[in-house]
Amino acid sequence: MPYMGVAEAKHIIASCPKQDHGLLEKITKLGVVTTHENGRVVKESNVVIVCTKPNVVRKVLTEVSSKVTRQNLIISVALGVTIKTMEKALPENTRVIRVMPNIPALVRMSASVYTLGNNVLDGDTDIVQKLLCSIGYCEEIHESLMDIATALSGSGPAYVFTVIQSLADGAVKMGMPRAQALRLAAQAVMGSAKLVIDSGEHPDSLKDDVCSPGGCTIYAMHSLERGGFRSSLIEAVEIATNRAKAIGES
Secondary structure (H helix, E strand, O other), X not given: OOOOOOOOHHHOEEEOOXXXXXXXXXXXXXXXXXXXXXXXXXXXXXXXXXXOOHHHHHHHHHHHHHHOOOOOEEEEOOOOOOHHHHHHHOOOOOEEEXXXXXXXXXXXXXXXXXXXXXXXXXXXXXXXXXXXXXXXXXXXXXXXXXXXXXXXXXXXXXXXXXXXXXXXXXXXXXXXOHHHHHHHHHHHHHHHHHHHHHHOXXXXXXXXXXXXXXXXXXXXXXXXXXXXXXXXXXXXXXXXXXXXXXXXXX
């Protein structure tokens, strides 16, 4: 059954460059109104979502700036582009919110964060929360944490997909059919995440519950420690954070 969103397709208008027309063809089939004119999107929308590559955000905002009014709420999904950068490219007192969802939004399990600009109205928080909660979970954070959140929850699914693939590869190596190995690995990760959230217990405590003295799990954990498993993940978040900052400063 299709997911029910927060807006009907006929009340959504989307634009993209003419060379990317194929993107519009896909959503046109869903009933979304499409155009190649960004200014038209701003003129016909109360909420405008900027979802472009970071290096063109300023160009796009400058292009539509003359059409932006106090009636428009600008929500940006662009990596690394700060509130200050967006507000500078737009008219004074423009309502701006910066957000970072992640790919599990496709199954309504996103971990999204948002930070508010300096000119938002009282109801704007409710608007962004309604949008983000329709695709999963969301939290407000200080903008100084946005690059870290990008590296953690934004990029995090890639790390987890690699964990799932690696667990399945191990099972395949030992003789399990791949499809079955992937199902079990994915379910183990999903169930473990839910247990952390629902129980409120520290992951280390839950890990210790699985590690019986002299059992196979503690032997496996020793192998992971020897291979630098936790250190590699910590470093991955650090590197991704610094890359997000660099992109925002470029």
